Amino acid sequence: MQTASTDMSTKRPAPNRSRVTIADVAKDLGVTKSTVSRALNGYPDIAETTRLRISRAAERLGYRPLSHAQAIRTGRVRSLGLVLQIDSEDSARPFLANFIAGITQAASAENWTVTIATAETDEGVRETLSRLVDEHKADGFILPRTLRQDQRVATLRAQNIPFIMFGRTDDPTGCAWYDIKGEDAMRAATTRLASLGHTRIAHVPGGAEYTYSKLRIQGYREGLEAAGIPFDPDLIGAPSLTRQSGDASTRALLALPEPPTAITFAVDRAALGAYRAAQALNLRIGADISLIAYDGVPEGAYADPGLTTFAVNSRQAGERLATLLIKRIRGAAPEDLRELAPATLVERGSDRPPRLTPTELAQHLKHQSTI
Amino acid sequence: MQTASTDMSTKRPAPNRSRVTIADVAKDLGVTKSTVSRALNGYPDIAETTRLRISRAAERLGYRPLSHAQAIRTGRVRSLGLVLQIDSEDSARPFLANFIAGITQAASAENWTVTIATAETDEGVRETLSRLVDEHKADGFILPRTLRQDQRVATLRAQNIPFIMFGRTDDPTGCAWYDIKGEDAMRAATTRLASLGHTRIAHVPGGAEYTYSKLRIQGYREGLEAAGIPFDPDLIGAPSLTRQSGDASTRALLALPEPPTAITFAVDRAALGAYRAAQALNLRIGADISLIAYDGVPEGAYADPGLTTFAVNSRQAGERLATLLIKRIRGAAPEDLRELAPATLVERGSDRPPRLTPTELAQHLKHQSTI
DNA sequence: GAAACTTCCGAAACCGGTTTCGGCAAGGGG
DNA sequence: CCCCTTGCCGAAACCGGTTTCGGAAGTTTC
Incomplete structure (x- = not known):
């Protein structure tokens, strides 16, 4: 028998207070x-x-x-699973707090909980996911950062476990998703730059394995087409996800014989790298070179001039994902659980009419490099 | 690899679609x-x-x-609970990803999972915590951002539910914790500034309700004492947690008859506000005014000059917290589960020998304000 | 050589719920 | 008036584990 003593230092583990059954x-x-x-x-x-x-x-x-007492018979633990990949590079993700807040809020509203795990590598993610599946720690999973060909999707689909993607994928069979229309954003960005007078507009995509990269490139090309600007493959920069690679990618684009006067970026962080490149090349952003990016990271507001970008409401994304996943778990068909939401333009100072023509810009750059 | 189908001697050729029990x-x-x-x-x-x-x-x-099948008898779900407060202000918390990564990694290592929830207000946090406790969604909880008098602690202590704090609290009875020695950091910061030649050193604390604020002020005062500088209550600025309030707090300190030539900040974000103040007052950071802060947020590296700060390893914090909490749940006494770790100095450009004496600085500021 | 221990495992209860099955009573139709 | 539904609820099995209890062997003690 356990007697409730007031001694806090005892090694007694269990609270063992009798609950109402x-x-x-x-x-x-x-x-x-x-x-x-x-x-x-x-x-x-x-x-x-x-x-x-x-x-x-x-x-x-x-x-x-007790949800776990119910689970033993029903097979439902009333929990959503989320396995995040936290790599050393972009571990500083400000969006994460909001994303998680959105998920947990929607889950709480239905009296569900969220089970979270992390891994550093792709493989680690898959292993962790398998473990959670095997031990049935969650009734379904939210898959962020979906790839064009995603092994997580294949695994869960094969085992017939409910999931929802934050993003899209090549083969949509049996997939539910919520995604931001990055393609629309990139089309709007390109159109906007064209209407400001830019004629040489480049695009720096994200990683080729991500579905969003494909879509954003597609949006960029649609924008060009709408503006009557011919597509030039040279103006697709090297895929960049970080400041550093964005810097390099920007320099490479500016080194073209006929450099772009405007660049669209698939991700903000790469665009922030362009600020460095511009500084090194003595170019003024928003004058000599215009930028529009995508994501809405807070650093963009502190850059000088502020980075014009298409912001993603990640809290809302989390909310919708959780809501849709719960519906999926309750039996809704995946085909009925596909939502797309727009990104919202945040106008700051990095996109302006071109001060120079591409040729003049090339001249300017040549002059810079000889100093 | 598992080979179930190749074994001819199995008594049940049943297509074991369900799990193995x-x-x-x-x-x-x-x-x-x-x-x-x-x-x-x-x-x-x-x-x-x-x-x-x-x-x-x-x-x-x-x-x-199945952990939930075990739980029904053992009362243990093998899960750690984490309720985060995500307020609209500082929702952009880059440290969060690492913190969570640390927690989940340590939990995974013991084959535990992490149940996460969020709330916006203090009260929301308490309610959410109660719900998780009532439904026994976790065997114990990690409490970040502990207050000097924390209702969460009171609640869990009263119900005899294991928990561990990230931070300390006024009444340590029955509490386990992991914390960073912010007091040591502030002492070192003050000593460092003093040895650079500063004699008027101010401190901008965090919110008074947080334990860390008290401790960091204490460290600051110890640093003054060690340097033989008398403590001046006027040099304790208004509590600041944001860029904006840090800006205001800095201006107020600089408006003193004998302004400080150096300021220590309890949190980085407040120090970043000082950059604005300095710009507005035409002061050069790292020359006219020196700053040392605490936290290690990434923005500090992008500031110009870089913000010298004491960085917190939040991933390690998460790891240790999870590890200690599991021990606590397994019956270890809370008194044996108290760890303190040092913050590490990140030297950047915001702390330098004073260019001006306090009197000269006051002159300079007066001159600025008349322009 | 019998009593007293050990060692090791089976039988069955148990945890807190859910779900199947069947039965009783009331109601409706012929 | 009898039979057949229908509505409503109790009894008991069940889910996948854990834990208590007891007993059959083997070992030691005297």
């Missing part, structure tokens, strides 16, 4: 457990008056069913 | 469930040879106990 509720009303269970779970063979009596008694006694 | 393992070896359970859980009344046979069979069959 379904049997307590049943006894209180003089009915059986099964009646209580069915009443609380909305079975049709319980009289309405009884249901009311029971739910009131449950409320009064403070009865809360 | 403890009964499957038992039947495979011709023992009972109880024997398997005790063998796998290290009970002493199982022969070593039997234990080996069983654990090998479990391995071979790919048996993974």
